[in-house]
Amino acid sequence: MAMRSAVVTFPGSNCDRDMAVALANVSGTQPLRLWHGDAELPDGLDFIALPGGFSYGDYLRSGAMASRSPILQAVVAAAKRGVPVLGVCNGFQVLTEAKLLPGALMRNASQNFICKTVPLKVETNQTLFTSAYDEGEIIHIPVAHHDGNFFADEATLDQLEGDGQVVFRYTEPCNGSRRDIAGIINAEGNVLGMMPHPERAIEQAHGGCDGRKLFESVIGALVNA
Amino acid sequence: MKVRILVRLKPGVLDPQGRAVHHSLEGLGFDGVEDVRIGRLIELDVADNTSDEQIDQMCQQLLANMVIEDYSIEKLSASEAA
Numbered sequence: 001m002a003m004r005s006a007v008v009t010f011p012g013s014n015c016d017r018d019m020a021v022a023l024a025n026v027s028g029t030q031p032l033r034l035w036h037g038d039a040e041l042p043d044g045l046d047f048i049a050l051p052g053g054f055s056y057g058d059y060l061r062s063g064a065m066a067s068r069s070p071i072l073q074a075v076v077a078a079a080k081r082g083v084p085v086l087g088v089c090n091g092f093q094v095l096t097e098a099k100l101l102p103g104a105l106m107r108n109a110s111q112n113f114i115c116k117t118v119p120l121k122v123e124t125n126q127t128l129f130t131s132a133y134d135e136g137e138i139i140h141i142p143v144a145h146h147d148g149n150f151f152a153d154e155a156t157l158d159q160l161e162g163d164g165q166v167v168f169r170y171t172e173p174c175n176g177s178r179r180d181i182a183g184i185i186n187a188e189g190n191v192l193g194m195m196p197h198p199e200r201a202i203e204q205a206h207g208g209c210d211g212r213k214l215f216e217s218v219i220g221a222l223v224n225a
Numbered sequence: 226m227k228v229r230i231l232v233r234l235k236p237g238v239l240d241p242q243g244r245a246v247h248h249s250l251e252g253l254g255f256d257g258v259e260d261v262r263i264g265r266l267i268e269l270d271v272a273d274n275t276s277d278e279q280i281d282q283m284c285q286q287l288l289a290n291m292v293i294e295d296y297s298i299e300k301l302s303a304s305e306a307a
Contacts, residue, residue, distance in 0.1 A: 061290055068287060097290065104292040107241045151238065151293055176239065 003222050005031040005047035008075065010066045015052035015089065015199065022199035023049065026215040027223075039070040046222050047084050048075055050091030052144070052197060062105060062147040063093030072098055084128055084218055085191045089145055092183070092193035101186055101193045102160070103152035108145070109176025115144040117207065119171040120182055120196060124164050127185050128221050129192045132213035138171060139210035141196035143182075148195040150177035150184075160184055168194055226273045227301040228280055232289045233264035 005023050009016040016033070023031045031049070032042060041048075056065035066072060072094065079085045079100050087095040095101045108114055117140050122133040133139070152160070157178055160166050168183035175195070183194030198211025234240050240262050247261040267288055271280070280298055289296040 060287070064287065064290070096292075102292075104290055106239070106293060109239060109241050111241045111245050149239075149241075176241070 002029050003027050003046060003219055004042075004044050005029070005049065006034050006042070006045050007031050007049045007051060008034045008036065008071055009051070010036040010053070010055035010069065010094075012055045012057055013051050013053035013090070015197065018197075018199045019049045019051040019088065022202045022211070022215055023047075023219075025202055026212060027219045034071060036066065036069045036071050039074060041071075041074045041078055045078065045083060047086070047218060048078060050075070050085065050087040050094050051199075052089030052091060055090055055094065058090075058147070061093075061097065063090060063095075063097040066090075066094045067097035076100060079186075079191050082188065082190050084222070086129065086214075086218070087191075087193040088197055088199065089143075089148075089195055092195055093147060095191060095193040100191050101184055102156050103150055103184070105147050105195070106149040106151050106176075107147055108149050113144075113146045114148070114175055115142075117142045117201075118174055118196065120168045121171050123166050123169050126164060127167055127189055127192070127217075129185070129214055129218050130167060131221065132217040139213075140201070140208050141198055141211055142200045142207075143174065143196045145175070145195055148175040148177065150181045150195075152178060157181075163187065167192060168196065226271055226275065227305075228269040228271055228275075229299040229301060230267040230269065230280075230284060230288055230296055231264055231299070232267065232284075232294050232296045234262060234293060235295050238293050 007016050007020045020031050093105045122137045125133050125135045165185050167185050170180040170182050185192045198214040201208045201211035243261040243263045250258050284296045
């Protein structure tokens with residue numbers, strides 16, 4: 001069965017095309033491209049990606065305006081029906097602002113924009129998005145962000161850790177994130193947010209292919225469903 | 226009616242911006258600055274019959290992120306707003 005995926009573009013998104021290319025490359029099917037002002041999603045979508053960038057110029061807070069846009073209301077409804085949603089970088093910020101994921105992403109503790117490839121530990125492969133990785137595998141994925149400093153209160157952090165919702169962790173401090181958290185998944189297991197960019201590590205020309213297995217995991221699960 | 230919303234990081238939440246400004250103040254030779262915290266001032270001009278509850282909801286649903294921020298609401302009198 002061919003997969004029916006979609007990439008949402010907000011004003012100021014800049015990784016939407018990279019995300020679409022990654023999805024097309026791994027799945028063999030072109031994803032649909034959706035615009036922020038669309039109030040309804042096409043029927044039968046089985047995967048939605050929120051890309052990186054600076055939606056609405058990061059006005060108010062990163063992701064704040066996008067999370068209140070018409071299409072996000074439809075994305076939230078789809079996520080609550082169980083449709084898998086991946087948010088990368090600004091997409092992660094949008095997911096926290098939309099309350100699909102807990103916590104918040106604050107200015108990097110160093111104040112600097114961080115743009116480099118970092119090692120990540122795959123904390124669990126018991127998710128829709130990481131089943132093709134080994135548990136504990138160290139992968140190398142680029143980060144490029146100013147607001148990637150994950151914050152949540154201690155009780156929330158303990159709950160995320162205890163329930164296996166911390167999916168990716170920086171192996172060394174990166175941006176000030178609490179407990180070096182780089183990516184988390186919701187309790188239902190269908191919404192993943194992460195600051196590093198797996199769509200920028202799909203082919204050798206990118207400098208590495210470690211992001212590819214994330215797409216292979218989720219696409220494999222959907223195509224074989 | 227003019228309303229001022231002051232959005233601030235909750236106590237204990239690291240404020241890297243405030244820290245950098247603190248260092249800059251010290252660099253300029255200002256001694257005795259114990260701490261700097263940076264917030265955001267939002268001024269609204271709303272209909273006079275806007276309820277406190279509605280303003281509160283604006284803060285909770287959009288203007289502040291309740292995970293990391295607190296807010297306070299100040300309604301300005303006609304003379305203050307002028």
